[in-house]
Amino acid sequence: MGTIRVRRALLVDLASALLTGVGVAAGPAVTGAPLLWHGAFALGVLLGGLLLARRRRPLLVLVLSAGVLIGYQSSGLFEGGWVWPLSAALFTAALTRPGWAVTVGALTLAYGLGQQGLDAPEALARGGVELLWLALVLAAASATRQYGRWRAEHRARLLQLEQTRLAEQRLHISREVHDVVAHTLAVVGVHLNVAVAVLDDSPEEARAALNTAIAVRNQAARDLKAFVGELRDTPQQGLESIADLVAQARAAGLEVRYQPEGDLAAVPAAQALTAYRVVQEAVINTLRHSDAGRLTIKVQATACDLVVNVVDDGSATADYTAGHGLTGMRERVTAVGGTLRIEAGSGFAVQTVLPLTAYMSGLAS
Incomplete structure (x- = not known):
């Protein structure tokens, strides 16, 4: 199970890196910008490569990704957005360090809008779109965190229920064993006492008492076997078995x-x-x-x-x-x-x- 989980995580990381690389490389081309190998393509490779370390160092990956994006944007090698290229890095960092993820995302967006020298209406429009995307990414991370907590609590509740069920089973088993053993010892003890008391004067009566003790012992062995069978979902004793208790009590002299x-x-x-x-x-x-x-x-x-x-x-x-x-x-x-x-x-x-x-x-x- 641990190996499967590691492989699944590796596949997710590779898919995130690939999608980010392809998205960043092809994004500007969608808007008509030229696709430069040393521009958008190289930035996509760098951002995708950094994502391979996002599980071990999520905040560091986010900061480095933001720095690389700022560098490419400032040098004119990339003309895409300021938030969506960082989506995977922002999401991963927000899972464990949501405050830092908000800070890095907001500072990157503020720096980008300030550097572009846009007038107020255009800056407000572009900033609103970028801010909305940032909010969506952070909201998705928050929902994932909440779901993770719920799953952890659910697993804890299931574990507690399982422990309770096992404790009840142990108690049930102890009761069954006590009932069978205690009853057997009581009846056998009575007949052994009778056998000792009459051994010299009435050997036949002593022999009969010992035979009864043996019969009770055999019945106890059958009861324990039936109980083990019950643990395997076979029928257990019911009211019809009271007749056996009556016979044993009568045999004990009652x-x-x-x-x-x-x-x-x-x-x-x-x-x-x-x-x-x-x-x-x-x-x-x-x-x-x-x-x-x-x-x-x-x-x-x-x-x-x-x-x-x-x-x-x-x-x-x-x-x-x-x-x-x-x-x-x-x-x-x-x-x-x-x-x-x-x-x-x-x-x-x-x-x-x-x-x-x-x-x-x-x-x-």
């Missing part, structure tokens, strides 16, 4: 009552995934921080909202702290315009309301 209501298949993917993660985090907290024996999960889809309630009957959750899981749960719910309420005391209760119609209309707008 009495679970699951109540799905409404048309859950019609729930949009964003709300479905959010609801699944809320239930998953609630189950994790019950297994980790509660002495609960019973867990109730209710998921209800109405015409306007998706309501999720998860309640256990534990008694050791009053002093809970909002860690990464609960914080991520709240962020997920907020991201889709929902509300989240958590109560801890005589049990752990999570209630989430995720709007459906308002969210979808917001996306459409």
Whole structure:
């Protein structure tokens, strides 16, 4: 990309030099003046050649070009205008040094009008035309500067948006990995504790607990694989996956009552995934921080909202702290315009309301 940009700039410089050289050389001939090799032609070559250095030394090129033009005009070797031969040099200098470009252009024009000894009406007419051309060149340079600033600001905004999008993606990935890993560790931990406790007295029960832990571990591996697939635009978990969470909680020894209501298949993917993660985090907290024996999960889809309630009957959750899981749960719910309420005391209760119609209309707008 850098090489292409350099080549493009070189082609523009060559074109500017060629056009200036041809224009200055042929300009006087258009008005009937003789075309002299040591006059207009030589001036065109000099002004065009100077333009090849206009990007590195724009102000110096303008001053030298003005000096050369004044010299040729004063010696009678060139009878064209005082501003238009300097158009490219004026434009380039005005991009970075607009004040100096105005000064050099105005002084050159004033000197030229003073040297020609014109009467007032003719000087006013010729000066007006030259001044108008100078204003047009400077206005074009000003517009180009403004466009350059706008492009720079636009690129900065795009970069900021891209950085924000990447940060959101990293946050999303961290939430997904936390949800899968935390849930797996919680369930596997429960079954390992059971296996250790009954290993001597009931090897069969210990073996069953270990088999369940292995099954949960395998499910976690599948979940992580599915999540990686999601990054490649494959489907992710939804409300139908809550049944797996229920089975795992029951296998961990909880009495679970699951109540799905409404048309859950019609729930949009964003709300479905959010609801699944809320239930998953609630189950994790019950297994980790509660002495609960019973867990109730209710998921209800109405015409306007998706309501999720998860309640256990534990008694050791009053002093809970909002860690990464609960914080991520709240962020997920907020991201889709929902509300989240958590109560801890005589049990752990999570209630989430995720709007459906308002969210979808917001996306459409």
